[in-house]
Amino acid sequence: MHFSPSALPVLVIVGGTDETYRGYCWESAAAEHDLVVVDAAPPAGLVGDLVVDHEIADPRDADAVVAAGLALAARHEIGGVLTWDEYALVPAATLTERLGLRGNSVEAVLACRDKGTTRRLLDEAGVPSARSVRVQSAHEAAQAAAAIGYPVVLKPASHAASIGVIKAAHPEALRAAWEFANAGAGEQGPEGYGVLVEEYLDGPEVSVECMTLAGESVALAVTRKEVAFAPFFEEVGHTVERDDPLLPLVAPVARQALAALGVTDGISHVEMRVTKNGPRIIEVNARIGGDWIGRLVCRATGLDLPGIAASVAADMTPDLMPTHHGAAAVRLLYPKASGTLTERRLDALRASNSGEGRLREWGWLRDAGDRVALPPNGSLDEARIGYLITSGPTLTDAVTARDAAEAALVLQVEPEPAQ
Template sequence: MKAYLLLLGADQFLRERSYAGGKAIGDFQIWTAIKNAKYQYNSYFDYCINANPLSYEDLKNELAYHKSQGYEPKAIVPLNDWTLKVANRLNQDYGLPYLEEQVIDACRNKSIMKSIFKKVNIPTPKSMYFDNALQLKQLMNEFNFPVIIKPVDFGGSGGVYLANNKQECMDAYTKSKQTMEIYADDFQVSKNEFLIEEFIDSDDEVSVEVLCGHNFYEVITVTEKYLSPRPWFTEMGHLVPSFRYKDKNIKDLAIQACKSLGITRGVAHVEIKIKDNNLYVIEVAARPGGDAIMDLVESSYDINPYRLHISMYINNEVKPTHAFTPKKASAIAFMKAQKGKIMQINYPDVSKDTEIKKINVFKNVGDTVTDPENWSNREGLIQFNWPELPTTKTYKHIHKANELANKIFDCSDAHND
């Protein structure tokens, strides 16, 4: 039998370096699964299974067929939230290492997660579950405004809204429901379960990448996060490492959160808000951070974190011997153009700007630029490297991305069309 590593979600934009991480582990073919693969085939991979990576039945049938052809998985590795459950079931089927089902449930369902945090005294914003308008009306009386309305089981700031009063609360619920109507079926998540949550009024937020193994936890890095203006919470930038990357309290809390949920393999992504020197765990995901944070880690630390993540799905008893020491700063900023219709896209010459590593433009002429509501409302991204490590919170990547967005995108005022 020929062994392969099946990386689910690896073909997703900004997760491309997972291929290199898998290749670095050993002499394995690196496979992924893509819906309608004949039309979407990605030749970087050694093979693309023609299956929806979220469909257990599709994948099970394909894996059985390929086993009959002499190929067997060495590990089935989830790289995003949506593939956690299916990877777990398949690993169990094949007698491969997996996470316990209740661990996956706790990492996917924010309501279960919050109740675990509460039980073990991990500081987290107060939140309550609801699934209809009447419940929400009653729960509003338990909270001081402003509050957050968010889906129980989604990501990328989708369906997350700030509400300053009861009317805004009901409006936020309506908007969140509309968002879930659009995306729930594709991502196979619940479309009518939500949380009302206390709002931690601070713009200081970090994410912590924690390497989780059998009886060991190690923080790889702390990332500084930059959010869009309120009432939205879209991530508009990340910087690795945060100037807080040596902060023992942040690192210890992130490890406690992973332990409390029972995550024992792979890289976990922990989001923490900071207000008046108090720390609050917002949520934890049992997979590597998105938005190219892994690429920033690789750039800054000369370590491919996907390799660490995948290796824990093969053997989580061996603690890697790396010292996680940043050599330089790496950042990403998402471009926001002026609202309106994109009339022209320019490509200013940035070849002599040594700080810019790459620019991706997402939108086309004729597209409409809207508010930064979630990940789908970004116009592009810019990745940066700097030789010096940050000592305070810096916004230079955000400012530079705003400047470039104004040069790249010529927009008409939508109201004058």
């Protein structure tokens, strides 16, 4: 097979071909790079249109990814390796090391993927975090919770998207919490094992979106998170504003965490809670945040996170100068109860009429007739119905526009019969 040479640097993208959540990442990366992909199936749709070559391999299997990457390297001069898929981080780092390219070491990515290792390294470096104990049985979980003190959080050691994460407010809630978290741990990545019982951190939850190049980290934006459906931690909304007043407070802690874990390159998504005693780390993800956070950052600041990530992977100096001064918000649409979605529609004209703020993007994730299931019976993919993205000159404008868009929604769910 022969391919014509291109003036654009070639990047290998490992996995991450979900167009719903990651389509904008592909579009940004393709603006300055030729893209080749390693994934479990041939690329199709938007992604397929942006890809110049591919190899089929399980993106979570490091050996398979390396073999596929070497095959692509035989046909192209590869300038970098990149993924925005949490579960493909270790295989992508393994391929990066094999090709001798810029990127995080396998050791650093493993430290991020296994939250138990994250806690240990943060503690050793003096970075404020949460007390945490790895357990492998309900009995061990009860002992750890008693030692830490209620409330506690149980979570799989190496999962993502809040899968298996639950709060236990008192000893009577621990058994059910253990069963939920342990079920999630049965499906987690191989980089970690068991369930973590952790100190519950109270206070606003945020993430700091960072860029690291050659070990030097810069905090680019703060994402404020809105969480619902306690005792679970489903994220139902995010907001980003340029020059968030929290940035000077949380940025140093985010940089300290990245350094402690050995993160040297790329975009990272550093989650923390701002407690009464200051910011404390929840976890560190060595990739772009999910749920359209990158889109919000771009609309609020003009900074293109996937484009920056692609530049770093290709050993190019990214442009970190903000070009916009505003704010953006997203509402992730959930049903009020589990059941069958019978109707979903949006009066787009009414939704877009909200003063200085505007409805910028929206879409559906579920169709009428689909079952929608909230936790503990359903996952994120089974619960979300759609999303609304708004922006405006100020955070108040963006949130007001989001409220107006929500008011223009019609969501009807026929509840499931009581058990």
